[in-house]
Every structure is written in structure tokens, then in C-alpha cells.
Amino acid sequence: MQTQRLSPSTVFLLTVPPLLWAGNAVVGRLVRDLVSPLTLNFVRWVIAFALLLPLAWPILRRGSALWPHWRRYAVLGLLGIGCYNAFQYLALQTSTPINVTLVGSSLPLWMLATGTLFFGARVSGREVGGALLSMLGVLLVLSRGEWQQLLALRLVPGDLYMIAGTISWAFYSWFLVRTHQPAGIRQDWAAFLMAQLVFGLGWSGALAAGEWAVAAAHVDVGWPLAAAMLFIGVGPAVVAYRCWGTGVQRAGPQAASIFMNLTPLFAAVLSAAFLREPPHWYHGVAFLLIVGGIVVSSRR
Incomplete structure (x- = not known):
């Protein structure tokens, strides 16, 4: 899979998903008392x-190109x-956007x-x-600015759920291009998303x-x-996945992952506006560490 330089259109495609996914995190936090997390993911x-x-129904026909390759789309x-979205909504039950x-x-x-x-x-x-520099920023968030908490492993469940979700997303992005x-x-694009969605829905x-059983x-x-x-069914699902899939195929998974670091910035702004959850000092330091790590790793 050959990648191209980051053109303005590719930058736009990779910027839209972080904004919509930040909104998804804020909305998921807002409705956590109204609906169970895994049910929210399914209805989404x-x-x-x-x-x-209406756009991609031919891909579901028996003779379409989907079925000879159904295993890869099931993955x-x-x-x-x-996995990714289920882990995120579970994380938002006990952690902030x-x-x-x-x-x-x-x-x-x-x-x-991976x-x-x-x-x-x-x-x-x-x-x-x-x-590793970026990971220091993540550890700062996990410790809430108090490093001794890491030694005591005092993490809320939401942090662990989100780590699992992020690992799942890393595998997903590599599978997209490999x-x-x-x-x-x-x-x-509609057929590409539907090919994944028909199995993801299952x-x-x-x-x-x-969730309803246990x-x-x-x-x-x-x-x-x-x-x-x-x-969340229109923006973070259809629009964001459409942009992300095209952007990853153009830029490659490693370059595209840089843009995911815009999500916390958008989430901080939206959380302050809608949840009255202003960022703390360690959020700002962590963001600088994370972005600094990306700059170091991507320089030529």
C-alpha cells in the first residue's frame, strides 16, 4: 500500500473524524444515565x-464482491x-470525555x-x-497529575476500557491497509462501510x-x-468513518494516527461548553507531551 503526501483534502478528511469523535465522547457522557453503553453502541x-x-444495498446481494471476502470484513x-465503540461507551461511564x-x-x-x-x-x-514521549502524556492523565497513583494502580475502569479500545483501533487501522x-x-465508500457494518452490526x-442478559x-x-x-448515528458513525477510511488509505495508518491527537483538544472545548467539565493543568501538559512525541517521531 503506497501512501501520498498530506494534501489539503487529505488533511481535511483526517481532521473531520477527531471533531466528530470528540462530539461522540461528549454525547456519550451526556446520555450515560439514559441508556446502557452496549445498547447505545448497537442502536447507533x-x-x-x-x-x-439506500446507497449500498447491492453489496448485500448474494453475488456481490463482499461474500468471497467475508472473513476480512467480519474482522x-x-x-x-x-469492540472500539463498545469500549469507548463503557469508558464514558466512569471517565470524562x-x-x-x-x-x-x-x-x-x-x-x-501492532x-x-x-x-x-x-x-x-x-x-x-x-x-514513549507521547506515552508519558497518557500516563500523566492516568495518574491525574499524581505519579504515585501509578505505583498504586489506582485507575478507574474507564481508563482501562479505553486502552483496550485503542489497541482494537490500532489493529483495525492496520487491517484497513494490509x-x-x-x-x-x-x-x-458506502459499500466499503456497509461491508464492515453488516458484520459489525451483528x-x-x-x-x-x-448486556441485557447479565x-x-x-x-x-x-x-x-x-x-x-x-x-452519533450520522456524524461519528457514517461521516467520520467515511472520512477516516479514505484518509487512512491515502496517508497510511501511522501518519493518520497523528490526527487522532486532535480529539482531546476538541473534547476539552466541547466538554467545557456542554458538560461544565473544564480541563485541569495535567490535561494541558499531557497534550503537549503527546503532540511533542508525534512531532519527534514524524520528523525526517
């Missing part, structure tokens, strides 16, 4: 499926639609690790140094069913929840 993708169906659906998105900014570290261990990617010493995509799917539905799941039906679900 039901809405996205309904929106994409993409599990990692990018089932700023914390969740900052922990998610450890993506370049996991991208380097690329080296599982996809044969070469990693330079500069990239390792930059990833697995063969049939031309009929690769060249049509994964997220199974997780939601498990936990105190709930849905408080009303206009606030309906509006929230409509937003």
Missing part, C-alpha cells in the same frame, strides 16, 4: 445501517465497529507496536522515542444482547436520547 449502528442501505467489523480522548491519544504507540509485532512494519529509533479490498468495494448486537441494562426513551442517537 442500526441508525447508520438504515442510512447506508474489520469486530475491531472497528464492535477529556480523559477518554487523551488515553485514546496513545494510538501512535499501539500503532507502532505494526511491528503483527504486520512486519519497520520502526525507527526516532519513532520509538516519540511514542488486507486486499476488492475494487468494487474499495472504490465505493457483533454489536451480540454484545448488547449479552447486567441491569436500560433505555429511557425520550427526545433527548433520540436526538443524541441521531447525532
